[in-house]
Amino acid sequence: MDRRQLADFLRGRRERITPADAGQLRAAAARYPDDPELTALIAELLDDSEQFAALWAAHEVTPAPTLRKTFDHPVVGPVTVNCDVLDIADRDQRVVIHTATPGSSSDEALRFLSVVGAQRLHVPG
Numbered sequence: 001m002d003r004r005q006l007a008d009f010l011r012g013r014r015e016r017i018t019p020a021d022a023g024q025l026r027a028a029a030a031r032y033p034d035d036p037e038l039t040a041l042i043a044e045l046l047d048d049s050e051q052f053a054a055l056w057a058a059h060e061v062t063p064a065p066t067l068r069k070t071f072d073h074p075v076v077g078p079v080t081v082n083c084d085v086l087d088i089a090d091r092d093q094r095v096v097i098h099t100a101t102p103g104s105s106s107d108e109a110l111r112f113l114s115v116v117g118a119q120r121l122h123v124p125g
Helices: 003-011 020-033 035-050 049-059 104-115
Strands: 067-073 077-088 094-100
Touching: 020 035, 020 049, 035 049, 077 104
Parallel strands: none
Antiparallel strands: 067 077, 077 094
16 A cells, blocks of 8 residues: 555544554654655644544554465465565555465465466366
8 A cells, every 4th residue: 555545544544543554654654754745644643533643652563464365276276375565665566475384285286386387277167
């Protein structure tokens, strides 16, 4: 989520801002201390939301959560992957890397698919 998306998201949730929301905003403020729009958003939320003010006063920066996704592949079935997000801060971009836990059935499924590649396999159904 870039700064503008974060601002729009938080403006719409003024009274339901979570500690994770405030922590992400604090992280953005640390990355962009001279951003006037970000500074204005923080001031606006501090004035309008007691909940945000309390969370902001806690000075917590939220690390990125550990994400997992499971998808159902037509050949190998369910595959669960960990999603690691790498921020490229100076470009407001993120790289998402999906990996299976080594030795897991999902790891074996991905290894199988890397060998099979683009071959067409008949999948009943």
